[in-house]
Amino acid sequence: MNDRARIFSAINDALTPLQERAALPELDPAQWxxxxxxxxxxxxxxxRRNFEAVxxxxxxxxxxxxxxxxxANxxxxxxxxGLLEELPETFRDGLTLxxxxxxxxxxxxxxxxxxAHAAIAESGTVILRxxxxxxxxxxxxPWIHITLVAKEALFSNVTEAIDDLGEDPNTVWVTGPSKTADVEGILIEGVHGPGIQVCLPI
Amino acid sequence: MSHQQIDQFAHRLDKGVRDSVLGGSAAGTEKRRQVLFGDLPNADSLRALAGRIKQHTLEHLDRYLEAAEERLIDNGAKVHFAWDAASACQQVETLLRERGVRQVTKSKTMVSEEIELNRHLAEKGFDLVETDLGEFIVQLDGDHPSHVVKPIIHKNRSQIAKTFERCGLGDYNDDPETITRRAREYMRRKYLSAEASITGANFVSAESGRLCIVTNEGNSRFGLAGARVHIALVGIEKLVPDDRSLSLMLNLLGRSATGQNLTVYTEFIRGPRQPEAISGPEEMHVIFVNAGRTETLASDCREILRCIRCGACMNVCPVYRQSSGHAYRSVYPGPLGAVLSPLLAGSARFAEFADLPKASSLCGACNEVCPVDIPIPDLLLRLRDRAHREHAPAAFDDAPNLKPWAMLAKSPAAWRMSLRAANMLNIVPLGFLPFGPLGRWTSQRTLPSWRGGRYRQWAAERKKQKNNPS
Incomplete structure (x- = not known):
């Protein structure tokens, strides 16, 4: 018997004696x-308030x-x-892009x-796909990560954003700069990822 | 001196380590509570709801595991199953070897600790680096994590600075920001040179096959951006039925673990990258690991498999705070470990950890903060009972002999007599009385004055009055 068959067989053996199995509760996302x-x-x-809070x-x-x-020099x-056209000439002056x-x-x-694909108001999150x-x-x-997000692409809450996950193989929600508190619980930003996370709605 | 291993460990514990653990676990407890209940006033009912979702998933694991497997395959991932630690390590090794991989990054995964993957791959000549800052320091020290969320809670900055100096990561400097920057510089070269990246998964949605991985540092994301092969080690209990359930779990996880409404990086991975994407793994392998979970599922403590590894129970546990995570002699410390470690050890090794369920005052704080409402005190009692029934020697360390008590309780006359005799407690100083193992308790505490027999006297008089109303 291979590992897969062995695991499924053991799960069956574990669950068969249960006279009753817990039902899936009704979910009402408004609750959270x-x-x-x-x-x-x-x-x-x-x-803005929730993003700045993180x-x-x-x-x-x-x-x-x-x-x-x-x-920041x-x-x-x-x-x-794909964003170059969105960047004004005056902004690009003096920058090497x-x-x-x-x-x-x-x-x-x-x-x-x-x-950014969108943002979530409730959590101050930007969504990258x-x-x-x-x-x-x-x-x-880079130390500074700037996300441009369309003004109309704003979800109110986390559940709305979950419902929109779709077919993309990889989606990441970013809620503030990369950080750690591993050393004596002291908060340090910019561990592996950006130390500054910028969001600019366009 | 107590004969219990955990007490002995706590007694020998270095004061600096004790202070680090005590401070680190107590810190933020109030903040986590305020964030949870401030944001979600009905948090207690949500904890119960999340617990019911996880319990339902566990009790239909056959169906959900198969569904997740099908979805992942549809999404382009390869799915593997590992019965035990040896099989899981071997499968990872084979995947790496067949693809000519030698350099590997790995983000935090507790199941890899269970199967001792780092040791296995190091012995086989692979160059694996832990990318979570705390886990990286643990790896440099040849140590083990002592908390599921804060792996180096037992270390202070001075120890870490010495480790970095010893390992050639710069001169001694114990500034936490400098330590972090040095790790950042070191790690980026590793991310880009590694051909494979190993992760765990916090959740897997059976509906979409989506793996959900959360980190604050961004190390998992960076590892996956650099590598061409992704191997995810996932305990079979990590499933949730659907994506909507993820939304509830994520709302509870960050708040319970670190007092954040969401962790900084919440990653949803359905499969390997699309051909047109510039970075990201071309191959994705998911290894579902059993390693004792099906035996746990068959036990009367299966509720512990609901755990989402937030670490809240250890932060509030008075025993954990005093004894540290390493006192539990296993991967999972605290109240979670006191239940899970003996169960994951399996029948053959249950006795080895049979003392752990006694490492609790049953105060219930762990249950009150658990985001999936695991009745940990009940499970501890069930395991204590099992340890006694199986005559596990460790379960009897320092356990008072209850036979005299049982004899008294079975004989009403002897019981009455003992109640009267116990009035002696009000006369003789406690220090003179032979309490046996209880002496360690009474040496620190006083007893209220003995009032044994008063109820019987009151009940007898009441009965007399009722029968002879005057």
Whole structure:
């Protein structure tokens, strides 16, 4: 008997003596929506508050994004080729933008600009999918990760976003900068992924 | 001195380690509670609901496991099954060897600790690096994690700085930010040179075959962005029926584990990357691991398989806080480990861990914080009972002899007499009385004044009055 057959046989043996098996309870997702996190009706204002609560950087204009990059002395980075048309000329001035990530020199990218599929107001989360962000490294390797997300692509709560997962082989929800508290419980941001997570609705 | 192994371990524990564990486990308990109940005022009913979903899944595991297998295959993944640790290690080794892989990254997976995968692959010449910061430090030290969420809760910054210095990761520097940056620099080279990445999974949806992996550091995501082969080791109990259930579980997991509404990276993986994607594994293998779970499922403690590894029970456990995770001599510490470790050990090795269910005051704090409402105190009692029935020697360490008590309780006359005789407790100082093993308890505490027999006296007088109302 191979391992698969052995496991299924043992599961059967374990469950057969049960006279009654627990039924699947009815699920009402409204029960786990957090009203205190959605005081503005699931709007971008709710997203902003919840995103900033996890140390995300919420911006509303490319001018503000330019200032952030200038202050961080970040002049060279990656931009998703599909987004280049969305970036104003004034923003691109003075920046070196690469359309691919060279795995041999990932430290040269101070920032990465990718498209988010959507955002979740309740949790302050941006959603990245392989379909929209083909190079996963662009959202991980640079210290500053900037996601541009369409203003109409906002889910109110986690369940709505779960219902939208679809067929993409890989979807990741990002809720703030990469962080750890492994060393004596002290919070440090920018462990393996970005230390600064920016969201700019467009 | 107690004869119980866990007490002896706690007694010998270095003060620095005790302080780290006590501080680390107690920290954030109030915050986690505030976040959970502040965000979800009906959190207790949601915990119960999540428990019922997991219980239902376990009691229909045959159906859901088969469904998950079918979905994963449809999605392009390869599915394997491993009966025990040896089989799981061998299958991982074979997958790596057949693909010419030598360098491997691995994100935190408790089932890999169970099967001792790191040791196995190191012996076979593979270069495997743990990418979670805490697990990386554990690996450098040749140590073991002592908490399911905070693996180095037993270490302080000075010890970690010495480890980094010893391993050539820079001069001694115990600043947590410097430690983290050094790990970041070291790890990125590994992510990009590794051909395969090993992960666990927090949940698997039977409906879609979706694996859900959560991390805060982004290490799992980075590992999978760099590698061409993904191997996921998944305990067969990790299933949930559908994606909607994931939404409830995720709402409870982050809040219970770390007081976050969601962990930073919540990854949903259905299968290997699409051909047009630039990064991500071309191959995805899921190995469903049994390693004692079916035996646990057959036991009267199957509820423990609901566990979603948030670590909340150990954070609040007074025994864990005082004794540390390594006192439990197994992969899973705390109240979770006190139940799960003897069960996963299987019938043949149950006796070896039969003392662990006694490592609890049965205060119930573990059950109160459990996001899937596992009745841990009830399970501990069932395992204590089993250990006694099976005459496991460890179960009798320091257990008071209850035979005299049983004799008294069976004889009403002897019982009455003992109640009167016990009035002595009010006269003789406690220190003079031979309490036996209970002496360690009474040496730290006083007893209320003895009032034995009062109820009988009251009941007799009441009966007399009722019969002769004057």
């Amino acid at each position: 929506v957090c009203p205190s996190r959605l005081t503005e009706g699931g709007s971008w204002e709710d997203f 140390n995300g950087t919420f911006l509303t204009s490319f001018e503000a994004l330019s200032r952030l990059l200038r202050d 970040a002049t060279e980075g990656y931009a998703d080729p 690469h359309e691919t990530i060279d795995r041999g020199s990932i430290d040269r990218y101070a920032f990465g600009i990718t498209r 392989d379909l929209d962000t083909p190079d996963r490294l662009a959202a991980l390797a």
